[in-house]
Amino acid sequence: MHNNREAQEIGRRDLLHKAGVAAASMGLLPLVRCTTAAPARPSVIPAPVGGNEEPYPIPWLDKNGSHNQAGSDLEPSSIYHFSGRVARAAEFVGSGVDGAGNRLAFGSRTTDNSFMQGECWTSQRRARRGAWTHL
């Protein structure tokens, strides 16, 4: 009985030793150390904290899963929290020629363009002036 327990203990130590050698040979020990060492955090985080300086998108999608189809009752801007000048155009009719000489038309509802010039409110909760285009 006593000998059996000794044999089991030796077997367990041997197994742990082999596992350690295997982990070291696979380069896992440094990884283990990395996951336990938390990066140092600054005591003060300077403003602006979080977010970014990009304009907000319009928060809803249209029936195609896109933003802002053009129409007389549909919002012209592609930017939310915005105030300024806008213009929008869609349903173009036009044509052109590719490098091989083939004539290719452009247009339909999916050729829709606009500009927005003015002030927007970013996710950093700061006002930003600029000009943007939706192409």
Next chain:
Amino acid sequence: MTLFQGQAVPENQVHDFHPPIRPSGLYWVVEIPDGGLEISADGRSATLRMARIEVIDQPRWPAPDAEARPASMDIAMRWTATDEPLAMNDPTKQFRFRGWKARCQLEARIEVPSIQFTWKSDPMETSRADFAIIGEETNGKYYSA
């Protein structure tokens, strides 16, 4: 901008050029560099001119799994207000627009280097947009009912 082989209907779509959607969800929007946009003092006309815009060509758009190739676009657009005013006010979506219906024309040049594809539109005067507006808008934080 969508290109079609033959009539401009979805089944004939062969290219679709637009800026990629930003990680924020901002949809096909790029900044206009200084000098790229000129608006008249009365706000009734505007001209947009940009060159070498980094866009993508996504011929199978709007398929969610549509692949894309890097492309480049030069574009010039001109909006001119008509005498027909247009006003929108949507308290639910919190936006207000005041302006005019407009005429709009464009010309563009496109290049997809990876497939040696180029395309150039006819002169601006030969195009038209069946829908165009120009004016002022406030929405979201700037909107008041």
